[in-house]
Amino acid sequence: xxxxxxxxxxxxxxxxxxxxxxxxxxxxxxxxxxxxxxxxxxxxxxxxxxxxxxxxxxxxxxxxxxxxxxxxxxxxxxxxxxxxxxxxxxxxxxxxxxxxxxxxxxxxxxxxxxxxxxxxxxxxxxxxxxxxxxxxxxxxxxxxxxxxxxxx
Amino acid sequence: xxxxxxxxxxxxxxxxxxxxxxxxxxxxxxxxxxxxxxxxxxxxxxxxxxxxxxxxxxxxxxxxxxxxxxxxxxxxxxxxxxxxxxxxxxxxxxxxxxxxxxxxxxxxxxxxxxxxxxxxxxxxxxxxxxxxxxxxxxxxxxxxxxxxxxxx
Numbered sequence: 001x002x003x004x005x006x007x008x009x010x011x012x013x014x015x016x017x018x019x020x021x022x023x024x025x026x027x028x029x030x031x032x033x034x035x036x037x038x039x040x041x042x043x044x045x046x047x048x049x050x051x052x053x054x055x056x057x058x059x060x061x062x063x064x065x066x067x068x069x070x071x072x073x074x075x076x077x078x079x080x081x082x083x084x085x086x087x088x089x090x091x092x093x094x095x096x097x098x099x100x101x102x103x104x105x106x107x108x109x110x111x112x113x114x115x116x117x118x119x120x121x122x123x124x125x126x127x128x129x130x131x132x133x134x135x136x137x138x139x140x141x142x143x144x145x146x147x148x149x150x151x152x
Numbered sequence: 153x154x155x156x157x158x159x160x161x162x163x164x165x166x167x168x169x170x171x172x173x174x175x176x177x178x179x180x181x182x183x184x185x186x187x188x189x190x191x192x193x194x195x196x197x198x199x200x201x202x203x204x205x206x207x208x209x210x211x212x213x214x215x216x217x218x219x220x221x222x223x224x225x226x227x228x229x230x231x232x233x234x235x236x237x238x239x240x241x242x243x244x245x246x247x248x249x250x251x252x253x254x255x256x257x258x259x260x261x262x263x264x265x266x267x268x269x270x271x272x273x274x275x276x277x278x279x280x281x282x283x284x285x286x287x288x289x290x291x292x293x294x295x296x297x298x299x300x301x302x303x304x
Binding site: 001002004012015016017018019020047048049050051052053054055056057058059061062064069086089090093094095096097098099100101102103104105107108110112137138139140141142143144145146147148149150151 | 153155160163166167170171198199200201202203204205206207208209210212213214215220241244245246247248249250251252253254255256259263288289290291292293294295296297298299300301302303304
């Protein structure tokens with residue numbers, strides 16, 4: 001685990017908004033030298049803080065109008081059924097994220113679909129037929145925002 | 153603008169590997185580098201490709217606990233949503249805010265260093281948020297799939 005100073009925090013905030021910025025652009029904007037920025041980014045990458053990038057697409061413009069979060073409870077538990085379920089659900093293209101959780105449900109699943117009837121198709125044909133699925137609760141996403149997190 | 157198959161192919165490859173150079177991306181998508189560049193430009197100016205964001209690995213910064221709080225609001229208060237969201241945005245440990253149509257009104261993703269820290273945040277910053285009628289907490293155990301890519 002590494003300790004962050006103000007410069008690290010500034011860079012993390014800037015890159016989590018736009019990861020395509022060059023070291024030169026970051027240097028000009030925030031008043032650091034370019035080599036200093038390279039060193040910092042390298043250090044954050046080595047420490048595993050900056051791991052990957054996410055491409056942000058306009059889902060609606062690409063024909064995906066509906067995002068639904070499912071709470072899934074497994075009917076039968078045990079090591080084998082968890083692994084079977086996880087392997088099967090991650091293979092569904094419409095499934096964007098799968099989180100194993102502790103609480104009311106076993107899994108939290110993010111599903112994207114063209115519209116509600118397309119979602120119903122995915123739910124009935126692909127998700128309800130998975131091995132071990134029990135209770136499923138669905139909530140339709142209306143809005144979402146990401147915050148910079150505790151680096152401010 | 154209606155993205156065609158070539159656009160979708162380029163975006164699919166970009167989603168899978170955002171760090172690729174234009175030449176590598178063009179090769180994987182089966183187009184010339186010039187076409188690839190032009191298409192990406194066009195997708196950007198038309199608001200379909202919105203950008204790239206760095207993903208911060210919070211665990212590498214010592215935030216090992218992530219909790220999903222599913223919150224029902226007191227809707228008899230007309231300003232409940234706005235006031236709640238505004239107050240929740242001011243909590244640095246809240247990294248995601250989502251609103252839903254369904255059994256849950258709002259979901260917050262909250263980061264903490266450990267369970268004691270989480271308990272502290274929950275008591276001093278979450279329970280003090282306005283208009284909460286009910287809260288359910290789900291703790292993240294593992295991320296099984298997190299691509300968040302669209303099935304293009």
